[in-house]
Amino acid sequence: MAKSGKTSDTPTPAASAAPADDAPLRALQEAYQAAPLFAASDDQLLRFYEQMVMIRRFEERAGQLYGLGLIGGFCHLYIGQEAVAVGLQSALVPAKDSVITGYRDHGHMLAYGIDPKVIMAELTGRAAGISHGKGGSMHMFSTEHKFYGGHGIVGAQVSLGTGLAFAHKYRGDGGVCVAYFGDGAANQGQVYESFNMAALWKLPIIYVIENNQYAMGTAVKRSSAETHFYRRGTAFRIPGMYVDGMDVLAVRQAAEQALEFVRAGNGPVLMELNTYRYRGHSMSDPAKYRSREEVQEKRDHHDPIDHAKAELLARGLSEEKVKDIDKRIRAIVSESADFAENTPEPALDELYTDVLVESY
Numbered sequence: 001m002a003k004s005g006k007t008s009d010t011p012t013p014a015a016s017a018a019p020a021d022d023a024p025l026r027a028l029q030e031a032y033q034a035a036p037l038f039a040a041s042d043d044q045l046l047r048f049y050e051q052m053v054m055i056r057r058f059e060e061r062a063g064q065l066y067g068l069g070l071i072g073g074f075c076h077l078y079i080g081q082e083a084v085a086v087g088l089q090s091a092l093v094p095a096k097d098s099v100i101t102g103y104r105d106h107g108h109m110l111a112y113g114i115d116p117k118v119i120m121a122e123l124t125g126r127a128a129g130i131s132h133g134k135g136g137s138m139h140m141f142s143t144e145h146k147f148y149g150g151h152g153i154v155g156a157q158v159s160l161g162t163g164l165a166f167a168h169k170y171r172g173d174g175g176v177c178v179a180y181f182g183d184g185a186a187n188q189g190q191v192y193e194s195f196n197m198a199a200l201w202k203l204p205i206i207y208v209i210e211n212n213q214y215a216m217g218t219a220v221k222r223s224s225a226e227t228h229f230y231r232r233g234t235a236f237r238i239p240g241m242y243v244d245g246m247d248v249l250a251v252r253q254a255a256e257q258a259l260e261f262v263r264a265g266n267g268p269v270l271m272e273l274n275t276y277r278y279r280g281h282s283m284s285d286p287a288k289y290r291s292r293e294e295v296q297e298k299r300d301h302h303d304p305i306d307h308a309k310a311e312l313l314a315r316g317l318s319e320e321k322v323k324d325i326d327k328r329i330r331a332i333v334s335e336s337a338d339f340a341e342n343t344p345e346p347a348l349d350e351l352y353t354d355v356l357v358e359s360y
Ligand SMILES: Cc1ncc(C[n+]2csc(CCOP(=O)(O)OP(=O)(O)O)c2C)c(N)n1
Pocket: 104, 152, 153, 154, 155, 181, 182, 183, 184, 185, 186, 212, 214, 215, 216, 281
């Protein structure tokens, strides 16, 4: 060994410079920034608006039913985050692409076009519910729609979604999995093990971090060393995208670009959707960890529904037409709530079914 103690493996200053191969990690974001809004037709925009209003009214009614004691257990509302599920899911191919999320799942099911009646009936624990009344708010499931839950274990859906993506690739069915999780879930260890596997095997998956600024009562700044969540895949060579989750046209545009990248066999994409939840973490949270003014500012200036409505009016749609849509949706939601209150509970012997599933 040389006197200096240096071995032949000791890097020289030139060799220790970081390799400049991170451009592919930025390429998607740069392409998206160059054209950040989806050029929706009037009909498409109207559809997005209707779906977002449906989620909002549905969730408001779910909150009321919870207050009346008709919904048991936990209930996490999606109010404020509507543009995320609507924008993303509108870009998917139904019955081909799969979706998995956490416990804040009603909005995702509605955005996927699932009948509000069976979702509401699941909330009230009725046999006609989408999980036969045995899953409730957090554990909704529909293999028919390739909607794989509804999961209460924070972060678990990321690994399960990675498995769904593996299945898409293994079967060669051309599908892509969209795995949604929160800013809090983004700090779970299994998320990064999944990222590594997905990048290594070039799995068809879009990881969607719904950054609603809080994990229960903890603001992102207090819990996350890196609050730019779109960068969290960089160490695994997963390109990131930073998206305005309060604008449905921005979400749809980013979704199309991410899907094109993934469908071309390039492996996973990580999207950070910046959004905000107006209500507490769950129905039992009075949300004392933030000011009323903070919430009001988001409602007044960043609301995804108001934003889409303003765009529709600017395109010449009349206030009358918008009111008609709102009225029609209120009627559908009322009908769902009536159904959910009056349809029967599961029979007692249902306690012993669906406990063990032998084949999927
Ligand atoms: C493994 C695990 N740890 C902790 C919890 C308790 N818990 C439920 S929700 C939650 C916060 C998650 O926040 P985030 O991922 O930001 O999702 P959000 O509720 O904001 O949609 C926690 C810690 C849990 N359900 N599972």
